Amino acid sequence: MATPDAVLAADEQVRNAARLRGATQALYVLRRRSPADQQRACLFAMGLLARDAAPADWAAAGLPEPPPGGQAADVQVPVRDRAVVLLARVALALHTAGLPAGEQHGRWARLAQFFAARLPPSDHDLFQLRERVLAARIDAGGTSPEVFAELNGALDFHRDVHGASAYLTAIARMRLATAFLLRRGDNDLAASMTMAEEAVSTCAAAYGSEHPVTLVARSLLGHAMLLRAESSTAEAERRRLAGLILAEVAAIRAARVRLYGIIAPNATASLRHEARALLLLGNLERARQVLELALVCESAYNGTHPARTIAETLQTLAEVHRDLGDLDRALEHAREASRIFDLHDPSGHCARRTRVLIEELTAG
Amino acid sequence: MPSIRQELETTRTARWYRHASGVHRAGAWAERVREYAALRAVLADHAAAMPTAGRNAQPAFQLAGLLKLVAERAHYAGAEPVYRRYRSKQHGQPISRWAGADPTVKPLAAFLAEAKIAAFWPYREGVIEVADAFDMTRTEWATAYLRALAAWATDNRALAAYHPGGPPPCVSEDLAVIIGASAGWAAAPSAAGHAGRLTTLAGDVVRSVLDDASITPLGAFDTVRDEVRSMLSPPPESLTERVLRAVAELSDRMIHATGGETVITPGQASRLRATLGSLATLLEQRAGGHLGDA
Numbered sequence: 001m002a003t004p005d006a007v008l009a010a011d012e013q014v015r016n017a018a019r020l021r022g023a024t025q026a027l028y029v030l031r032r033r034s035p036a037d038q039q040r041a042c043l044f045a046m047g048l049l050a051r052d053a054a055p056a057d058w059a060a061a062g063l064p065e066p067p068p069g070g071q072a073a074d075v076q077v078p079v080r081d082r083a084v085v086l087l088a089r090v091a092l093a094l095h096t097a098g099l100p101a102g103e104q105h106g107r108w109a110r111l112a113q114f115f116a117a118r119l120p121p122s123d124h125d126l127f128q129l130r131e132r133v134l135a136a137r138i139d140a141g142g143t144s145p146e147v148f149a150e151l152n153g154a155l156d157f158h159r160d161v162h163g164a165s166a167y168l169t170a171i172a173r174m175r176l177a178t179a180f181l182l183r184r185g186d187n188d189l190a191a192s193m194t195m196a197e198e199a200v201s202t203c204a205a206a207y208g209s210e211h212p213v214t215l216v217a218r219s220l221l222g223h224a225m226l227l228r229a230e231s232s233t234a235e236a237e238r239r240r241l242a243g244l245i246l247a248e249v250a251a252i253r254a255a256r257v258r259l260y261g262i263i264a265p266n267a268t269a270s271l272r273h274e275a276r277a278l279l280l281l282g283n284l285e286r287a288r289q290v291l292e293l294a295l296v297c298e299s300a301y302n303g304t305h306p307a308r309t310i311a312e313t314l315q316t317l318a319e320v321h322r323d324l325g326d327l328d329r330a331l332e333h334a335r336e337a338s339r340i341f342d343l344h345d346p347s348g349h350c351a352r353r354t355r356v357l358i359e360e361l362t363a364g
Numbered sequence: 365m366p367s368i369r370q371e372l373e374t375t376r377t378a379r380w381y382r383h384a385s386g387v388h389r390a391g392a393w394a395e396r397v398r399e400y401a402a403l404r405a406v407l408a409d410h411a412a413a414m415p416t417a418g419r420n421a422q423p424a425f426q427l428a429g430l431l432k433l434v435a436e437r438a439h440y441a442g443a444e445p446v447y448r449r450y451r452s453k454q455h456g457q458p459i460s461r462w463a464g465a466d467p468t469v470k471p472l473a474a475f476l477a478e479a480k481i482a483a484f485w486p487y488r489e490g491v492i493e494v495a496d497a498f499d500m501t502r503t504e505w506a507t508a509y510l511r512a513l514a515a516w517a518t519d520n521r522a523l524a525a526y527h528p529g530g531p532p533p534c535v536s537e538d539l540a541v542i543i544g545a546s547a548g549w550a551a552a553p554s555a556a557g558h559a560g561r562l563t564t565l566a567g568d569v570v571r572s573v574l575d576d577a578s579i580t581p582l583g584a585f586d587t588v589r590d591e592v593r594s595m596l597s598p599p600p601e602s603l604t605e606r607v608l609r610a611v612a613e614l615s616d617r618m619i620h621a622t623g624g625e626t627v628i629t630p631g632q633a634s635r636l637r638a639t640l641g642s643l644a645t646l647l648e649q650r651a652g653g654h655l656g657d658a
Contacts, residue, residue, distance in 0.1 A: 004394030011397045015486040021519065022490025025511035025581050029504050030494075037498070044497060158578065163420045168578035206576075212586040259589055292642040299635045 012075040016052050017083035023048055024083070027090045031097070032260065035305040038097040043067055045091035053077050053084045062110035063091055080118045085125045088115075089132070098305050100344040101140040108136040127157070128168075135175055141348070143183035151176045165202045170213060173199045177220055181227065189228055196221035210255045219266070222248050222273055229280055242280035249273040263301040265309065268294050272313060275320075284324050291317040311340035315354050322361065331361045368505055369496040371541045372488075377462065377534035381485060384459045392458040399446060400479045402437035406430070407522035422574040426527035431472055450474040462533075476523075480532035483520050487512040488538070503596040505542045506562070507585060510569050510592065514581035517573035524570050531570050536563040543596065558595050565591060 002010075023045075030041040042064065049058060050066035054076045059065060077084055092111050096104045112129045119126045131154050137147060155176055158169040173195055180192035199217035207214055222245055229241035253270035260267060271294040278287035291313055298310045314337035321330035334357045341351035372378060385393045410427060427433060431450075435443040450471035454460050462481060463474035491512045495505050513531055517524040524530070540559035565588040572584040617627045628636070 002398070004391045007394040007398050007401075008390065011401065018483070018486035018516075018519070019490040019493075021515045022487030022512040023494050024490070025487075025515050026491045026494035026500075026508035028511065028582065029500070029508045030498060033498075041494075041498065044494065162576070162578035166420055166578040167576050167580065167583045207587060210590065212589065213583060259593060289646070292645075296639045296642060299639065304631050304635075 009075065013077060016073060016075060017077045017081050020048060020052055020077060020083040020087050024087045024090050027087075027094065031090075031093060032264065034301065034303050035098040035307075036303060038094040042091050042094035045087060045094060049084065049087060049091065053081075053087070054079050058088070060110070061088060061092075061114035062095075062107040063088065064095060080115075082125050085115055085119070085129070089129065098302075098307055100308070101136070102345065105133070105136040105140040105142070108133045127154075131172070131175070138175065138179050138182060141182065141345075143179055147179060148176075151179055165206055167206075167213070170199050170203050170206075170217070173202075174217055174220055177224070181220070181224055184227075189224060189231075193221065193224045193228070196224055210259075212259060215252055215255055215259075215266075218248065219252050219270065219273070222252065226273060226276055226280075230276070238280050242277045246274065246277040246281070249277060263297045265301060268297045268301070268309065268313075271297065272309075272316065275316060279316075279320070284320055288317065288320045288324065291320060306340045306343055308340065308344045311337040311344070311354075312350065314340070315350060315357070318354075318357060318361075322357070327361055331358065334358045334361060367496065368500075368502070368542060369492055372492055372538060375534070375537045375541060377481060377537060380460075380462050381481065384462075389458050395445075396449070396459065396478065396482070398438050399434055399449075399475070400482050402434045403430075403475075403479050404483075404520075404523070405437050406433045407526065411522045420575075420577045422521045422525045422577070424525050424527050424529045425522075431475060434475075446475070447471050450478075476526060477533045480520075480523060481534050483523060484513070484516045484532040484534070487516045488534075501596075502542060502544060503593055506539070506592050506596055507589075509538065509542060510566060510588065511581045511585045513566055514569050514573050514579075514584035517570045517584075518581065521574060521577070525574050529570075529574070531563075531566045535566045536560075539563055539566060562592065562595065 027041055027045050030037060033041070043066075046058065046064055046066035047070050049056075049063075050072070051070050052073050055072075056079045088111060092107060096107050099107070108129075112126070112133045115126055115129060130150075134147065134150055134154070151172070155169065155172040158166060158172045162169055177192045177195035177199065180188040180195065196217060200214065200221055203211065203214035203217050209218075225241055225245050225248075229238050229245065232238045232241065249270050253267055253274065256264060256267040256270060271290055275287045275290040275294065278284075278290060294313045295310070295317070298307065298313060302310065314333045318330045318333035318337060321327070321333060334354055338351065338354040338358060341348065341354055345351060366374075383389075384396070406427070410425075431446050432443040435446045438446075440446065449457060449459075450461050450463075452461075452463075452465050452467040452469060452474075454465065461474045462478045463469040469477075488509075491505075491508045494500075495508050498504075500508065513535065517531075536559070539562040540556070543555060543559050543562055545555040545559040568588050569584045572579055572587045573581075576583075614628070621627050
């Protein structure tokens with residue numbers, strides 16, 4: 001029989017891994033704090049990795065160097081342990097907060113490569129890490145056939161392993177719906193709406209209509225409806241859809257304010273949808289007020305960090321001011337939007353659209 | 365006033381755990397640790413023997429003669445040493461059982477309670493380390509704690525599901541600390557009632573994990589987020605009064621700033637001016653209406 005020392009030493013690694021699992025969940029809570037706080041939390045996570053995980057080249061994984069001076073634990077957790085994988089994952093989520101989407105994708109890809117060299121190909125956490133890379137790729141505008149093949153593969157995998165109404169199946173379905181929404185090829189909008197409707201239905205049945213994951217599905221469906229309304233040439237249809245969207249996004253936002261607080265990014269995203277619905281209804285002044293409120297929320301959440309979503313709000317606000325005849329304010333907002341878009345993705349669709357708006361405003 | 369961390373370090377279970385696992389009782393603690401590890405192995409064997417196809421949920425279950433199975437797995441000559449450690453009569457035991465001397469708590473229940481506490485404890489320590497370092501609000505503490513509980517249930521599905529199932533028994537006293545039941549902080553009149561409700565919600569979080577193997581700790585916590593947040597939100601007060609008070613305080617500090625003190629940075633001033641400008645536009649309409657009514 002093992003000696004007491006041997007028993008306790010063997011338990012120490014299990015305990016250290018579990019401690020990292022608990023710390024990881026607490027660090028995820030800090031993802032709702034400002035970008036500056038998230039950077040601090042990332043360094044804290046790196047300190048935990050340096051102390052409790054076996055030594056590794058974390059820079060190769062796209063992570064910052066741990067703060068110097070920490071002392072390593074007597075018994076360290078192997079890098080391939082899921083506790084280390086998940087801690088590194090939250091560290092990167094905190095580290096990339098606010099980075100341009102393209103840069104985020106590169107970092108996630110590096111982290112996945114780092115662990116792919118250390119974990120068996122069938123490892124479940126590695127699979128989910130690859131899904132995270134895929135999500136970052138979609139955020140960066142990636143809608144290639146390869147992306148769709150991987151998204152479909154992930155959806156099939158979760159459906160087979162966990163079932164059609166399981167949590168991760170719903171998440172995979174929503175990722176695919178988002179990709180359809182971004183690609184906007186023939187029938188993509190219809191496909192996105194169908195998938196979003198499925199996600200709303202299964203999530204509402206499993207968790208209720210105001211569970212956060214159901215709200216994500218509802219918001220996705222609302223966004224798809226918004227795009228359909230904006231692309232519709234029939235005025236009556238536009239107004240009908242806009243009326244439906246307005247009621248839905250108001251309900252989603254109310255739930256998100258209750259769940260996360262008034263300045264939470266997802267609540268502000270609902271405000272932007274609300275403003276677009278108001279524009280479709282021709283209510284320019286109300287849309288302006290809603291966008292001004294969105295800017296206040298963005299400012300309170302982001303501080304001085306130039307988040308891309310601020311530029312999106314400013315761009316729409318510039319267009320509203322133009323339509324209201326206040327060209328000076330329109331130009332002021334458009335220039336600020338352009339400055340922020342240039343920091344994130346200067347050749348992107350939004351940056352180009354804002355430059356066109358500035359040209360239009362300065363031409364007169 | 366003690367911090368949440370300090371209070372969590374002095375709960376009944378925290379004191380028991382510190383005493384039991386202290387260096388002076390290393391040998392006795394190692395025996396318990398060996399039995400907890402044996403329990404994990406027995407439950408893992410049971411889980412491996414169950415058909416997995418199409419089984420996303422983990423139902424509650426129990427095994428006949430569990431303490432004997434644990435003793436065998438721990439390579440004891442018989443089950444008596446295990447029973448002796450977890451009986452209500454604790455004559456000469458170097459570590460008293462967590463369940464205390466209540467004779468209605470049978471050895472198996474006492475053992476399972478300790479095994480759950482021991483398995484959950486490092487998750488709890490991880491939460492405390494981060495939450496304390498970042499001066500979390502009570503809502504953030506509760507969120508972090510319940511997410512960690514979900515992670516524990518994910519990693520210990522069979523233990524969490526073993527009859528009667530549910531969270532480790534230390535959760536109720538921890539949540540009472542987090543909600544501020546003893547400090548008289550909580551917003552509602554009945555903080556103790558809220559602590560009880562929060563414990564029920566902790567059970568719901570574990571249930572979510574057992575019902576769906578694919579749910580993440582976030583997804584499991586999200587099933588109770590709304591109620592947790594509403595329970596821990598500060599008491600509502602007039603928003604206008606809060607803004608007026610904040611404006612008065614900021615103005616006072618700016619006017620009476622001592623040399624070298626930075627009350628507000630130029631960037632903050634610019635953001636605040638833009639925000640107040642938008643608010644002024646909205647207020648014009650309201651104030652105008654009021655004057656008109658008068």
